[in-house]
Amino acid sequence: MTKASYISISPGMLRPDTKSPFDTFLRRDRNYVLFNAGGGIFTEAKRQELVNNNIDNLYIDSTALNAYRDYLQDNIADVLTDEGIPLDERAEAWTGTALHLGKGVFEKNLPGPALKQRFQRFERLLKNSTQFLKSPRALKQLARFISKGYDDYRHGISTMVYTVSLMQEFDYNDGKVLACGMGALLHDIGKTSLPAETLVKAPNRLTDEERDTLHLHPMVGARICSHFNVSSTTSNAILFHHEREDGTGYPTRATGDQIPTHAKILRLCDVYDNLTRPQPWRKPFTPFEALKNIMEDEGLVNKDLLKKFIEMLARAEIV
Numbered sequence: 001m002t003k004a005s006y007i008s009i010s011p012g013m014l015r016p017d018t019k020s021p022f023d024t025f026l027r028r029d030r031n032y033v034l035f036n037a038g039g040g041i042f043t044e045a046k047r048q049e050l051v052n053n054n055i056d057n058l059y060i061d062s063t064a065l066n067a068y069r070d071y072l073q074d075n076i077a078d079v080l081t082d083e084g085i086p087l088d089e090r091a092e093a094w095t096g097t098a099l100h101l102g103k104g105v106f107e108k109n110l111p112g113p114a115l116k117q118r119f120q121r122f123e124r125l126l127k128n129s130t131q132f133l134k135s136p137r138a139l140k141q142l143a144r145f146i147s148k149g150y151d152d153y154r155h156g157i158s159t160m161v162y163t164v165s166l167m168q169e170f171d172y173n174d175g176k177v178l179a180c181g182m183g184a185l186l187h188d189i190g191k192t193s194l195p196a197e198t199l200v201k202a203p204n205r206l207t208d209e210e211r212d213t214l215h216l217h218p219m220v221g222a223r224i225c226s227h228f229n230v231s232s233t234t235s236n237a238i239l240f241h242h243e244r245e246d247g248t249g250y251p252t253r254a255t256g257d258q259i260p261t262h263a264k265i266l267r268l269c270d271v272y273d274n275l276t277r278p279q280p281w282r283k284p285f286t287p288f289e290a291l292k293n294i295m296e297d298e299g300l301v302n303k304d305l306l307k308k309f310i311e312m313l314a315r316a317e318i319v
Helices: 044-052 062-080 087-109 116-131 134-150 149-166 174-186 190-193 209-213 217-227 232-239 262-275 287-296 301-315
Strands: 006-009 026-027 031-036 059-062
Touching: 006 026, 006 062, 006 217, 026 087, 044 062, 059 062, 062 134, 087 116, 087 134, 087 149, 116 134, 134 149, 134 190, 149 174, 149 190, 149 262, 149 301, 174 217, 174 232, 174 262, 174 301, 190 209, 190 217, 217 232, 262 287, 262 301, 287 301
Parallel strands: none
Antiparallel strands: 006 059, 026 031, 026 059
């Protein structure tokens, strides 16, 4: 019989009045004693018991790690706004959940021989991202993005995976890749300020007023990100992520040479991920259909970047 191994977790990660799908344990010398059974409600009384007894650590069986990660992912917005949890613990908790989501994107959408190397670099970059989350205001805005626009947040994670992977095809240093990756993650954060009914409409069904409102979200997003400790690389990636090579994009109608290359990379990855995920008004495109759509949209993206992107997907045996 294999001896159980246990992993320490912070009690603050367990949210009062939620059902945890895993057992939690207290450590007594070398023994582990059941504290809250899986499937049971973690009550406020239980949380207060931990506080009263100065318990700083709970433990889970290592086989329950994925269940814990899923639980934390479902409750991360609440964790981020809990001022009873130290700031660095909240930032690290978010990093863990983002890595969990990102790994799923890599395994499903960018498999192949380079997966391990690409994910390791993504993991290193994401662990460095806590520098952007060093203020309560930043965590509050991130929590708002997750809770109000969870689909947009998951799209942000996927776009971040594609963006940092494509940037690795070029000679960008880690600082630039991380800054643009954060722009990819947060590129649609401005949509949290828009009416929900506008966001679920098919583009061809928007009124002129709704379309004008939607076209503001890159500028709104760049403004929101002033709460984060981000560089101009990040804010420009957010601001320019709907611009087109031919100058017919928004919000500034910038043309090819006026758009930073890293923002062009984000634009391409954003379009591809949007096409390959379901929308309220249509089913997802296959990777081949998405790339065909992008190639046929003259003036959308830089052709050299698109060629690099296709080569990357081909090596992952996606197309």
